[in-house]
Amino acid sequence: EKALQQVVRLIARSADAVVAVSEPIADEVRAFDPAGEVRVIPNGCDFDDFAGLEYRSGERFRFSHTGSFFGKRDPRPFLSALAASGLEDVVARFAGDFKAADREWVEQLGLGDRLELLPYLPHREALELQRDSEANLLLLPEAAGRGRIVPSGKIFEYLAAERPILAAVPTDGAAADLVRETGAGVVVAPDDERGLREAILGLHARWRAGRLTNGYLSDEQRRRLSRRTRVEELAELLWSLK
Numbered sequence: 001e002k003a004l005q006q007v008v009r010l011i012a013r014s015a016d017a018v019v020a021v022s023e024p025i026a027d028e029v030r031a032f033d034p035a036g037e038v039r040v041i042p043n044g045c046d047f048d049d050f051a052g053l054e055y056r057s058g059e060r061f062r063f064s065h066t067g068s069f070f071g072k073r074d075p076r077p078f079l080s081a082l083a084a085s086g087l088e089d090v091v092a093r094f095a096g097d098f099k100a101a102d103r104e105w106v107e108q109l110g111l112g113d114r115l116e117l118l119p120y121l122p123h124r125e126a127l128e129l130q131r132d133s134e135a136n137l138l139l140l141p142e143a144a145g146r147g148r149i150v151p152s153g154k155i156f157e158y159l160a161a162e163r164p165i166l167a168a169v170p171t172d173g174a175a176a177d178l179v180r181e182t183g184a185g186v187v188v189a190p191d192d193e194r195g196l197r198e199a200i201l202g203l204h205a206r207w208r209a210g211r212l213t214n215g216y217l218s219d220e221q222r223r224r225l226s227r228r229t230r231v232e233e234l235a236e237l238l239w240s241l242k
Helices: 002-014 023-030 076-085 100-109 123-131 143-149 154-161 174-182 193-208 219-225 227-240
Strands: 017-020 037-040 061-066 090-095 115-118 135-139 165-168 185-188
Touching (some): 037 227, 076 090, 076 100, 076 165, 076 193, 154 174, 165 174, 165 193, 174 185, 219 227
Parallel strands (some): 017 037, 061 135, 165 185
16 A cells, blocks of 8 residues: 555656546545646546447346456345345346356355356447346445545446446445436445345336336537547647646
8 A cells, every 4th residue: 555655646746747537536646746737537438339239128127237347346235136126027137257256156046047147248249238228237346435436437338328327336436426417327335235126126117117218318418428528638638738
């Protein structure tokens, strides 16, 4: 930890400018008395990546999660909540790395065909899975407070997919704020099995009633969140350093 702080201090005091992806991270850098400006430029959405990909309503409610389970990301609270929901027409699809220990653990839940474990997919196929889902699952642990200030880059891909998001994330963190701000989905604490169960039941009920929102963003939200806008913000910063 001390070595990391020394590296951050060295960079902060020698850089002409520092870019952070969230305000809390920027505040951490500012505490090291940086020589230059510290500016927040979040990650962005590439909506063009989803061109030609469609959502088709299925016979079952499909939750999808794409990507790795590195660090303390944990699918167990969500899967326990799914089992406790008693819903037989809901399937959870995990594409990517699923730890061997979790594979062994999940067998006791008896989910059967309500759980699909897929290998890593080519990027285009992963995007197709996200778009053709009733909801996408975002998992972000507390991780001793880091989960609050470091929003997963996955959230921007999910936003671009424009399907509802079930965000099992720190409820007072940057990812939760973004989901609420955009109206893109439901936020539940990552280890709140009861809350996750209620969220699953709620999304399923809305889907059955034909009232599940499509996750579309407004034109202004799309403009503000696009990677093009982020590049313009970065270019503005670079030009200011001349």
